[in-house]
Amino acid sequence: MIEAEGLTKIFFDPKRGGEFRAVEEISFTCRPGRIFGLLGPNGAGKTTTLRILATSLVPTAGRAAIDGIDVVKDPAAARARLGFCTGATGIYERLTPREMIRYFGRLYGSPEDAVERRVEELLDLFALRPYADTFCGRLSAGNRQKVSLARTIVHDPPVLVFDEPTTSLDVLVARTVTEFVADCRARGRTVILSTHIMSEVEKLCDDVAILHRGRILLHGPVAEVKERAGVSSIEDLFFSLVREA
Amino acid sequence: MRRSALRLIATKEILDTLRDRRTLFVSLILPLLLYPALLLGLTQIIGTTQRNLLLEHQRVILVGEAPEAVVNHLRAEKLDPVPADTEEKGLSARLLDELAEVEEGEAPEGGRARLRDLLTGRKLAGALVFREGFAGLLRQDKRAKAVLLHDPTDDASKAARGKMAEALRKFEVLCRDDLLRRFPGDEERLRFAEAPVARAEVEVASSSQKGAHSFAPLLGMLIVIMALTGAFYPAVDLAAGEKERGTLETLLVAPVTRTEIVLGKFAAVWVIAVVTALLNLVVMGLTFSKVAGMIGGGKIAFSLSFGAAATVCAILVPTAALFSAVALALSSFATSYKEGQHYMSPLFLVATPLAMVGLLPNVEIGYTLAVVPVANVVLLVKSMLLGSDAAGPALVAFGAMALYAALSLGFAVAVFRREAVLFRTGAGRGFDPASLRAAREGLPRAGPGFLLYFASIAVMFFLSSRVETTGQAIWALLKAQLLAVLLPTAVFALHLRLDLRATFALFRPRWAAIPPVVVGAVAALLLVLAFQTYVVPAPREVTEFEQLMKKIFELPRWQLYLLLAVLPPVCEELLCRGFLLSSFRARFGDGLAILFSALLFGGLHLDVHRVPATTLAGLALGYIRLRTGSIVPAILFHMIYNGIIATPELHPFLDRPPPSAIAAAAVALLGSAVWLRLVERRVAPPDAEPAAERVDNP
Numbered sequence: 001m002i003e004a005e006g007l008t009k010i011f012f013d014p015k016r017g018g019e020f021r022a023v024e025e026i027s028f029t030c031r032p033g034r035i036f037g038l039l040g041p042n043g044a045g046k047t048t049t050l051r052i053l054a055t056s057l058v059p060t061a062g063r064a065a066i067d068g069i070d071v072v073k074d075p076a077a078a079r080a081r082l083g084f085c086t087g088a089t090g091i092y093e094r095l096t097p098r099e100m101i102r103y104f105g106r107l108y109g110s111p112e113d114a115v116e117r118r119v120e121e122l123l124d125l126f127a128l129r130p131y132a133d134t135f136c137g138r139l140s141a142g143n144r145q146k147v148s149l150a151r152t153i154v155h156d157p158p159v160l161v162f163d164e165p166t167t168s169l170d171v172l173v174a175r176t177v178t179e180f181v182a183d184c185r186a187r188g189r190t191v192i193l194s195t196h197i198m199s200e201v202e203k204l205c206d207d208v209a210i211l212h213r214g215r216i217l218l219h220g221p222v223a224e225v226k227e228r229a230g231v232s233s234i235e236d237l238f239f240s241l242v243r244e245a
Numbered sequence: 246m247r248r249s250a251l252r253l254i255a256t257k258e259i260l261d262t263l264r265d266r267r268t269l270f271v272s273l274i275l276p277l278l279l280y281p282a283l284l285l286g287l288t289q290i291i292g293t294t295q296r297n298l299l300l301e302h303q304r305v306i307l308v309g310e311a312p313e314a315v316v317n318h319l320r321a322e323k324l325d326p327v328p329a330d331t332e333e334k335g336l337s338a339r340l341l342d343e344l345a346e347v348e349e350g351e352a353p354e355g356g357r358a359r360l361r362d363l364l365t366g367r368k369l370a371g372a373l374v375f376r377e378g379f380a381g382l383l384r385q386d387k388r389a390k391a392v393l394l395h396d397p398t399d400d401a402s403k404a405a406r407g408k409m410a411e412a413l414r415k416f417e418v419l420c421r422d423d424l425l426r427r428f429p430g431d432e433e434r435l436r437f438a439e440a441p442v443a444r445a446e447v448e449v450a451s452s453s454q455k456g457a458h459s460f461a462p463l464l465g466m467l468i469v470i471m472a473l474t475g476a477f478y479p480a481v482d483l484a485a486g487e488k489e490r491g492t493l494e495t496l497l498v499a500p501v502t503r504t505e506i507v508l509g510k511f512a513a514v515w516v517i518a519v520v521t522a523l524l525n526l527v528v529m530g531l532t533f534s535k536v537a538g539m540i541g542g543g544k545i546a547f548s549l550s551f552g553a554a555a556t557v558c559a560i561l562v563p564t565a566a567l568f569s570a571v572a573l574a575l576s577s578f579a580t581s582y583k584e585g586q587h588y589m590s591p592l593f594l595v596a597t598p599l600a601m602v603g604l605l606p607n608v609e610i611g612y613t614l615a616v617v618p619v620a621n622v623v624l625l626v627k628s629m630l631l632g633s634d635a636a637g638p639a640l641v642a643f644g645a646m647a648l649y650a651a652l653s654l655g656f657a658v659a660v661f662r663r664e665a666v667l668f669r670t671g672a673g674r675g676f677d678p679a680s681l682r683a684a685r686e687g688l689p690r691a692g693p694g695f696l697l698y699f700a701s702i703a704v705m706f707f708l709s710s711r712v713e714t715t716g717q718a719i720w721a722l723l724k725a726q727l728l729a730v731l732l733p734t735a736v737f738a739l740h741l742r743l744d745l746r747a748t749f750a751l752f753r754p755r756w757a758a759i760p761p762v763v764v765g766a767v768a769a770l771l772l773v774l775a776f777q778t779y780v781v782p783a784p785r786e787v788t789e790f791e792q793l794m795k796k797i798f799e800l801p802r803w804q805l806y807l808l809l810a811v812l813p814p815v816c817e818e819l820l821c822r823g824f825l826l827s828s829f830r831a832r833f834g835d836g837l838a839i840l841f842s843a844l845l846f847g848g849l850h851l852d853v854h855r856v857p858a859t860t861l862a863g864l865a866l867g868y869i870r871l872r873t874g875s876i877v878p879a880i881l882f883h884m885i886y887n888g889i890i891a892t893p894e895l896h897p898f899l900d901r902p903p904p905s906a907i908a909a910a911a912v913a914l915l916g917s918a919v920w921l922r923l924v925e926r927r928v929a930p931p932d933a934e935p936a937a938e939r940v941d942n943p
Contacts, residue, residue: 011665054498057664084498090491094264095257103257107250107499135264151495217634 001190002030002053002159006062009048022048024214025062030192030207032062035185037205037222038194039238045214046194047086050163053192054084066159067190080108083152083160087167090148093137097128097147100136101154108155122150142173149180160184162193166200176189198235208234210241217241250501254509257514258483268478288709298404299323304368305405308337309375312383314419318412319373324405332367332670338352339363340372344653345391347447350895360449363394370405371395373413383420383441386434390443397448410444417442467628468522468557469600470618472565475521477589479514480572485585488667497667502579507661511573511654513831518565523558529585556639563646564622570653574660577667603627614853615641618649687744689737694828697737698845701820705729705851718796722808730816730849734824749823757924761879762869765917769865771910773858775902780857798893809891821846821863821869822879839867862886873923 009022023045025123038046051057053064055075064071066078091098101122105115123129126146132141149152152160161183166174182202184191195201201208201222209219218225218241222234231237262268305319306329319326329337340363346356364372376390383389391413397405415620421438428434487493496506571592579585596619603623610624621642628635660666689697708724710717738745745751797808821842829838843863847856870879888897902910 051668054495056494057668076502079498079500082498083497086491086494089490089495091495092257092261092492093490094261103253104495104499106253107496107501109250109500148495 001032001067002036002064002192003068004028004049004053004062007049007052007059008061009045009052009057010060021214023052023211026060026209026211026214026216028080028209028216028219030190032190033185033188034206035181035191035193035204035209037201038192038211039196039198039201040194040210040211041196041242044211046196046211047163049211050084050086050161050192050194054082054104054161055079080155081157081159083155083157084163085148085161085165085223087165087169091136091144091151094135096133096135096149097139097143098123098132099149101150102150105154109157110155118154118156119231122154126150130151140177141170142144145169145173145176149177153184157189159190160192162191164194164196166195166197198233198238201234210238212242212245215245217245247501247505250505251509251512254496254501254506255512258510258513259516260478262482262513265482269480271478277492277888298401299407301401301404301479303370303401303405303408305373305409306332306336306340306364306367306369306375307370308340309377310380311373312380312416313377315373315375315412315416318415319409321415322408322412324370324412326373326410326763327369329372332369336363336367340374340394344374344394344447349688357447357449360394360447364394364396364402364449367504370399370401371409386437388426388437388441388443390445392447394447394449406446407507413442413444463604464529464630465623466600468526468561468626469564469596469622471522471525472518472561473568473593473596475518476514476565476568476572477592479517480569481576481579481582481589482584483510484573484576485579485588486582489581490577493667503662504658507573508654509659511569511657514569514573515566518569519561522561522565526558526561556629557626560622560625560643560646563650564619564642566650567618567646567653568596570650570657574653574657577657577660581681586758599623607868610635610638612638612641614638616645619792620647621645687742687747688831689741689743689748689824689828691828691832693737693741694825696826697733697820697828698849700737701729702849702851703731705849709851712796713795715796715799718793719800719804719808721793722797722812726816730820734816734820738824741749748827749819750827750874750876752875752877753878754873755924758873758875758878758921759881761917761920761924762873762882763885764913765865765869765921766882767889768910768913769862769882770886771899771902771906772914773861774899775907775910776861777858778901784904805891806888810884810888814880814887817846817849818866818870818876818880818883821849822866822876826867835871837883839864839871842867863915869921872921874925903936 005027007240008024008027011020011022026045026049040046043203048057052059053066055069055071055078058072065100067081069081070076072076092103095103098119101119102115102201105118106112112120123132126149128150129148131143136144139147160181161175163183165174165177169177179202181191181193185206193200193204205222207220208222208225210217218237220228226232226234226237229237229240297711300323301324302323304325304327304939307316307326308329311326311328315400316326329340333884340360343356343360345364347353347360350356364370370396373393374394376392379391393406393409393413396402417440420441424438424441486703487496572589572876575588575592576585580589599617599619602614602617602620603626608614610621610628614624615621615638621638625635625639625642628639660884705725708729710721710850712718712721737874738748797805825845826838829841832838833841843860843866846863846866847858847860850856850859866879866882869882873879889899898906
């Protein structure tokens with residue numbers, strides 16, 4: 001469960017003429033077993049929103065909670081319940097997949113034998129066993145992404161945050177990721193996903209929020225918002241909204 | 246903070262770095278391979294020269310009546326002894342005169358230099374002086390005196406010294422055997438036989454000539470550079486490199502605190518830096534002793550007492566900690582490995598000159614230099630290698646380095662907690678030279694502040710000249726204040742189109758603020774002088790500043806006050822409490838802005854010994870300027886402060902203020918701060934209206 005209420009983030013950026021409101025007064029809720037899509041063009045505030053949820057950024061105003069835990073008041077506990085993955089998050093090239101997963105397992109504070117069990121489990125889940133002891137730097141792009149996903153769920157988090165997870169991936173690798181995201185829903189996890197790819201929303205998401213210039217223009221279940229607006233695709237909806245705004 | 250998380254991060258980072266061939270090679274393997282090769286070649290050349298010197302004959306002169314046996318031993322040691330007066334008439338008398346000057350006279354350094362000229366001018370490698378009645382005393386079983394003159398900066402003379410000492414030793418053995426044969430079992434004579442010759446050695450080079458020759462300062466510099474490079478590459482990789490590869494964000498969303506992350510990374514960089522430097526030291530030491538043993542035949546030794554070696558290794562620990570923390574903080578600003586390397590250049594630029602302080606002849610570690618980072622390390626290593634005793638300054642140096650390391654680590658943690666630093670992305674978002682021109686709402690930013698300061702220092706440095714006459718002294722002061730301080734400040738302010746009134750706080754102060762400022766100025770001066778007299782005494786030699794002051798004091802009184810009590814307060818306040826303080830406030834907050842402007846004010850006087858005192862005064866000035874919202878009280882404070890110094894009648898009292906006056910001054914300073922606080926209840930925000938206008942429009 002993710003709850004966001006009136007989230008606002010103001011940056012100070014002299015190049016944008018002083019104060020810059022990256023997100024303003026946004027509220028939404030993501031429920032377990034559903035995928036929530038945050039759709040918006042570049043610079044809409046998607047990454048800022050997700051970084052606030054992941055406790056990397058502190059909101060200027062508003063509150064957000066992961067499974068009921070306030071991200072500002074108890075960031076460590078919130079982080080423990082959260083898996084975070086972006087298209088840009090990397091892996092340690094000089095560690096092997098086994099070492100990489102083990103390192104993060106330990107960072108999340110799991111007991112030693114539980115970590116070892118989890119490492120083996122994930123190596124099998126992502127079919128990484130043949131490469132378990134090869135440096136990550138020598139793996140194919142697909143396998144690297146798998147290591148990254150394994151890292152994301154090493155602590156079996158109930159909430160998952162994906163920030164443009166398929167950006168800059170080739171189609172085959174992107175497929176691995178979208179399948180993984182869908183699988184997370186099947187396992188009853190709460191998933192929030194940001195993207196600027198309309199088809200991804202259409203294919204994956206149960207709920208959607210359209211973000212533009214830091215504000216949510218519209219949100220609700222995908223089928224419902226399409227019906228309300230009388231459009232056949234999310235793409236049409238998006239452009240009509242953005243044109244109005 | 247959890248120690249397990251910290252250890253986990255540190256261990257992983259060390260493993261990661263050890264697997265990074267690039268970092269490993271540049272910071273560890275390369276020096277290990279390079280130094281021995283370099284040193285081997287170098288020491289072999291030196292060694293060959295040394296060995297040749299041992300085989301070659303050197304000419305030494307004998308002064309006084311030399312026993313036949315000694316002369317024979319000298320010849321056996323491959324020396325060519327020449328009686329002084331055979332070499333040149335009157336030479337022995339001149340030598341004895343200069344020797345007396347060195348041993349008893351007022352200017353031993355001059356005597357040494359002249360003795361050196363006497364010897365080297367005649368291509369003599371040394372001299373052996375037999376004191377009055379040498380042979381006669383020995384015959385009466387009384388101790389006889391001999392003095393050995395040598396030049397430690399000259400390799401031939403060093404070789405000759407060893408040979409002369411050896412000849413004297415053999416002569417003593419001869420004497421002893423003779424005594425024991427003649428008087429077996431005579432206790433008193435046996436004691437005398439232990440050392441029948443009282444041997445003294447006189448080095449005929451002044452200590453500066455000696456220091457410049459020694460290898461010791463170089464080693465200190467190498468240690469600093471090794472610790473710096475050892476910290477540099479891992480730090481860039483673990484901070485900037487990690488950002489670039491997108492792994493930092495994965496670490497940030499793990500349930501570890503940012504402090505844990507920084508401390509873990511710091512521990513890793515620190516360990517790597519210490520190990521790198523230690524390995525280098527060991528390899529260097531081994532190479533040295535190996536080469537020395539190979540070619541010296543036991544006569545050349547490179548040895549270091551255990552205590553000295555331990556001290557050298559121990560000082561590495563805080564040194565590496567300081568570099569690791571600073572490097573980590575700097576590289577956190579960068580978004581890529583490459584950008585990180587750019588940020589490191591200033592670190593090298595600052596550290597290298599400081600490390601070269603050890604190369605200066607005649608500079609030794611004292612309490613003042615013991616607090617100068619890096620320079621203290623180099624000087625400490627130098628004093629350890631030269632075997633001089635500097636336990637007090639050494640302790641201060643350790644304390645100072647540990648303190649600087651702790652402060653830098655605090656800085657690194659603070660940097661790492663800033664969102665703007667961690668999530669800076671893409672090229673061109675980092676340091677941009679254009680930002681030095683930026684101004685906001687008529688107030689300067691921190692970048693131009695720093696740039697102006699260093700421009701001012703540079704101008705001052707290049708304009709400085711020798712002061713010998715009063716005219717030159719006036720000119721020097723005018724140049725420094727008008728051309729180096731006022732002009733750049735004005736140029737910057739006009740070029741940036743600043744709001745001059747707000748930047749320089751040109752507002753009318755409230756009358757109520759004046760009395761505490763006046764009291765505070767007098768009290769602060771007394772405290773600073775007490776600090777200078779009792780805590781950090783200025784060096785005894787006449788500094789350039791004192792030279793200048795002496796000339797200035799010859800001026801008529803009104804000119805004196807104009808030059809000392811009016812001009813510098815106005816110019817320096819406009820720069821430090823005007824431009825600099827305004828430029829630092831928005832960026833660092835009021836407290837740090839006062840601290841930085843005070844430190845820079847301390848450095849503005851281009852005199853290391855005056856930095857602590859002027860910095861203290863700068864703190865008071867910064868506080869006054871922010872409290873009153875006007876620069877006028879700060880100028881007034883500065884004028885009173887300088888005015889008192891410019892009044893020669895007060896000097897006898899000021900030179901050694903009595904403890905009661907110091908105590909009273911401390912109370913008065915505290916009192917005036919509280920007084921000022923009561924009068925001025927709030928500090929104006931950087932861009933808000935100042936106190937004066939607030940009063941005008943209640």
